[in-house]
Amino acid sequence: MEHYFFPYKRSSISCHRYGRGPVMVICFHGYGELGDHFRILDQEDLSPYSLYCIDLPHHGRTVWKDGNAFLRDDLLQVRQLVTSHHQREFAASGHDGRYALMGYSLGGRVAMRLFQSDPSRVHRLVLLAPDGLSSSFWYWFCTSTILGNKIFHYSMHRSLWFLKFLRQLKKTKLINKNKLKFITDYVEHPNSRRLVYHRWRTLRKLVPSASSVKSRLREHHVPTRVLFGKFDRIIKPSTGKSFARAVRSNGAYTELNCGHQLLLPKNAEAIIKALGD
Known part of the structure; x- marks a missing residue:
């Protein structure tokens, strides 16, 4: 595991990295958690990937000093800091700057908002019991x-x-x-x-339009994997099932034997598989 601080305006964005592979995955954690909750994926099967797990504002070690709203443009700029870092490391192999997105719960909402803003660079979307599939x-x-x-x-x-x-x-x-x-x-x-x-x-402005996300996933033919816990009582698994179905041939839904918390060691194999199946 490696840890970085990316300076952004007056703030400092904390990012945990797992894996040293060329395939870049930007990850967003759930509410009240932090990027290192993805550490359960740090195992041999992760070798093709580099997971960049960002601590969202007012979470973990990120220090947010830029107002009371983390906006879409902020999200895009933080994304650029991460992708530029990865591209420099893999410059010799001609890395094209494309990446996968993965988000758990609140992080799923953030991942969908990022995808909606710039779908052209995303080659895969993995949603783990995501918030944001329906409006509140x-x-x-x-x-x-x-x-x-x-x-x-x-x-x-x-x-x-x-x-x-x-x-x-x-x-x-x-x-x-x-x-x-x-x-x-x-x-x-x-x-x-x-x-x-x-x-x-x-984080109030980072709310995706589920219909727009589904439309762009179909338009750009982005493989989409939606995972839910069978016993989730926080977010209804049925919302994930219908979302994956709406993405058509590019979507797949998996139900795991757990509740809302998916980032558990017993689920690591299924989550890593979703990154590349």
């Missing part, structure tokens, strides 16, 4: 409207009422116990709530 009214309301942002800000600074509200939703079966645990794990402590607010606000 509440995410849009809380992060993109004045009223919603005020309520969100208040909730993260005075969480007692919010936790009571979530428990009431569970009692009325409007939210399942898995989602309740997933949310409460991130809002029980003041520092965690502060991070939730900044992460949601900063």
Whole structure:
């Protein structure tokens, strides 16, 4: 494993690298995680690949000092820092700058937004239980409207009422116990709530159009692999199945014997296979 810091404007982007192969894969982690969660893939089967696993703003060792929004242009520029680094290393072999994209959960949403912005350089897309396959009214309301942002800000600074509200939703079966645990794990402590607010606000613009992504995947004939856990109660596996089906002959859907967390040692073989099958 290697670790880099890429300077960007006033910020510093942390990136973990696994593998030394010529095939470049840019990876994005899930919410509250960091790039080194992809370390479970660091094994012999990874030899053809170089995985560049970026810590998103307000995650891991990335230091974000460029405002309260990480925009599409920022994402493209960070992508360019990574691809330029890889191209310099493999200049002798004439690397063409094309790469694969892989994203888990929140990172799947980011990967799709990057693909939507510049599909021509992506030769494969691997989505692991991705967020962003369907739109969320509440995410849009809380992060993109004045009223919603005020309520969100208040909730993260005075969480007692919010936790009571979530428990009431569970009692009325409007939210399942898995989602309740997933949310409460991130809002029980003041520092965690502060991070939730900044992460949601900063990444709010990186929302793909699923229909546009599917259209461009078909247009550019990009092999697309969608993996979900059979027991995922955070994001419905059926959304991944229908997405892969919409990509037609280039899409494939795989269901693994786990829940929402796919980055587990027992799943490493299936994930690496998705990079090159």
